[in-house]
Amino acid sequence: MLKPSSPLALGIIGAGIMGERMLNAVLDQEHAPVRVAALWDPAPAALARIGAAFPAVPLAADAAAVVAASDCVYIASPPASHLGHARAALAAGRSVFCEKPLAVDLAEARAFVAEAGDRGAVNFPFASSLGVAALTQWIAAGAVGAPRRLTVEVAFARWPRPWQADAAAWLDAPQEGGFTREVVSHFLFLSRRLLGPLHDLTARAAFPEPGRSERAVEAAFRAGDVPVVLRGRVGDTPHDDHNTWTIEGEAGAVRLRDWAIAERRRPDGSFEAAPDAMPNERARPIALRRQLDGVVRMTRGEPHHLATLAEALEVQEVVEAILGRGPAGR
Template sequence: MANGPVRLGIIGCGIMGERIVRATLAHDPALIRLTALWDPDPAARARLGAGLPDLPFVDDADDVIDRAETVYIASPPAAHLEHARAALAARRAVFTEKPLGVSLEESRDFRDMAGKAERPAAVNFILASAPSVDSVRAWIEQGVVGRPERLEIYARFAQWPRDWQMDAAGWLAKRQEGGFTREVISHFLFLARRFAGPLELQSARAVFPRGDGAETAVEAELTAGGLPLRLTGDVGVIDHADHNLWVLHGSNGSVRIRDWSLAERLMPDGRWAGDPDAPGHAEARPLILKRQVEKLAAMTRGAPHDLASVGEALNVQTVVEGILASG
């Protein structure tokens, strides 16, 4: 086992790349250290470098892999597996953004490759480290839900991409790689799988605009470990930026996660009451990123962690692509 801080290389300087860069720089350098960073877009490198001087930019993705022992891949989805395969082949640990890929065949091949590789691989589903999930899990263990009966997932957006994603609209707004089902709903599908079991798609309907734009609405019926799951999502119906719900109903009661960070339970009088001990939305994101970085370091060193596995990510991708193929 290697000594010293984990040497992290990052491919991609977009939204998620920057967030992991900042989370790593804010962390104890004795645990993890940023050693290489690259993006093919000079403007993306310049933007990130302007706010964070002395970043260790390198010439290409191969340089990132050479200088790191674990590689975080934050490129657009179509390039995820290209970089992930190269990193695993070089005996580097891999942490890639979701979705795992855009081709199910390539993702299945990567799953098989990762299962035989000398180094570990995981996928960045942020709800693996969310305080809201901790609260829901605790309520379930306390018997608040009782026997699980059904799940619901809702995701609504005023527009897609959202305002803060417009720099990536070139792919996020397109059918081939983008859309809210891959980018947002996949997180909540992962959570359903993590709590209830493997996902199976029963029926779906996706609505697309003319041309190559991403979906504007989806509906689906699934199961998670045999538990019924109802999914709906749309664009342009609400006025505020976005709203999402993950809801678990059971024989004793219901719990939910609202807008990523708010864990709530259904009270006997019909009110949804939050966990008073949970951090607020502004506090939750940096805490999630800190936890993900810590788990990435643990994975790299062969220690226990609960980051999303490649198998879990492939199950989510299979369902997501099935939903989108219905349009």
């Protein structure tokens, strides 16, 4: 059992973009609530890169060694490997903090969630976002009033994004990758968390290039009682990544722009950012540090704010239905 005064021993499986971001989130804190117990990646080059950049981080010989050294295992490997590592960690009595999606097979994901109960959580950083906190406060204060509609729009100059080039083999494959799984899932989680269960889905996705992931999606559904329209496309913007999550009501509108910036609509129809809004490059590390606080609480069996396994499964069900791989009309 983790002692309340002890830093949590966090093991990291996967030394790609997300693994390194989480590693930095731990190491950048002077009095971090967690310590890196061990890190492993199956690629020797990735381990060598981490070893050179972070010489104090213990590198493990394999995934089993990470599990053995840890209180909680953070799984940041490609999606097809998630459940194998997660099940091994749970079998050893560890908790699990996993990247999304839980699995590439919905039946396997459902079975895992039923097995795992409350011993795991999924890394949807909107659960810890300062921008989302601002939206939540505005909505509670009546800035929107009774919600009438939610619009989610995502756009990319190309997919995968340039900084994801090293992972393009799976990020641009229809089985594991695509922007709906990687990006839209975050906004589905946000909709679920703030407005309620996702249901009554109709959707279509375009796969114009054989062997590659989707290039456009359109969907309509409800989050709680609120109608939602979702649009996503590759090639509609010069930006690597542009997104908005906009909720409108009889009293006004608020939105989250480009992952992190909370904005309120002025009377003239333009949007004004919160005074303390910051771009995602600055906001992301803060959200990840707050995620780690939740990981500690989750591992100790205390109430936490992280995305639960059940929430993540609901998001995955909707994602796969949008892509035409899961049951429609939830």
